[in-house]
Amino acid sequence: xxxxxxxxxxxxxxxxxxAAYYGAAYLGFVFYEKSPRNLTIEAAIALESDLPxxxxxxxxxxxxxDEVIAAAMEALKLDWVQLxxxxxxxxxxxxxxxxxxxxxxxxxxxxxxxxxSLPLYxxxxxxFLFDAKPVEGAKLPGGMGQKFKWxxxxxxxxxxxxxxxxxxxxxxxxxxxEDSNARAVDISSxxxxxxxxxxxxxxxxxxxxxxxxECPPEYIENLDRA
Numbered sequence: 259x260x261x262x263x264x265x266x267x268x269x270x271x272x273x274x275x276x277a278a279y280y281g282a283a284y285l286g287f288v289f290y291e292k293s294p295r296n297l298t299i300e301a302a303i304a305l306e307s308d309l310p311x312x313x314x315x316x317x318x319x320x321x322x323x324d325e326v327i328a329a330a331m332e333a334l335k336l337d338w339v340q341l342x343x344x345x346x347x348x349x350x351x352x353x354x355x356x357x358x359x360x361x362x363x364x365x366x367x368x369x370x371x372x373x374x375s376l377p378l379y380x381x382x383x384x385x386f387l388f389d390a391k392p393v394e395g396a397k398l399p400g401g402m403g404q405k406f407k408w409x410x411x412x413x414x415x416x417x418x419x420x421x422x423x424x425x426x427x428x429x430x431x432x433x434x435x436e437d438s439n440a441r442a443v444d445i446s447s448x449x450x451x452x453x454x455x456x457x458x459x460x461x462x463x464x465x466x467x468x469x470x471x472e473c474p475p476e477y478i479e480n481l482d483r484a
Contacts, residue, residue, distance in 0.1 A: 263281070264444040266288070266445065267295035273456040289330045408422065431467055
């Protein structure tokens with residue numbers, strides 16, 4: 259079994275089709291106006307009919323209102339809501355129960371202390387995404403190609419499925435998996451021609467590389483206990 263991949267920051271049906279064809283498990287769409295990968299609700303509605311069937315669709319939000327999330331869910335028929343801001347566990351629980359959608363919470367990581375909130379979030383989220391903590395003054399909460407010490411994840415028993423994000427590319431994917439024991443990853447800037455614009459050839463190459471990597475057994479055990 260290869261490594262599952264979420265291709266995030268998609269803005270065109272063509273890139274989504276390439277991602278689906280080469281085996282992406284998740285397609286990520288950003289609803290955050292400060293992002294160069296931002297989709298408006300109007301653009302999402304126009305895009306939906308040309309999207310591939312198969313991969314689960316993830317909407318990425320940063321401290322968004324119920325109204326924005328609900329509109330995006332309707333526009334793209336989202337399977338997941340990814341919370342990439344300062345949303346509390348209470349807020350995540352509300353979205354999960356009131357909007358009736360699976361919730362993925364992004365956790366910014368720089369040291370072991372950043373994992374202290376996991377038990378609380380584990381009660382209100384279905385999946386975690388571990389990303390590099392933004393540098394002070396950063397304009398975006400993620401998608402900047404920053405890495406963190408991946409092996410820090412081995413220090414923690416994570417009682418939910420999770421994805422590794424932050425600075426991944428085809429050249430460091432193997433090491434990232436070996437260091438972190440991840441079985442699922444999220445990539446955005448690592449498969450772009452330039453900031454905010456995807457490269458279909460990089461998407462293809464990354465997904466083919468991920469399919470060759472064996473899933474770490476330690477993570478399978480975590481899934482069984484989640």
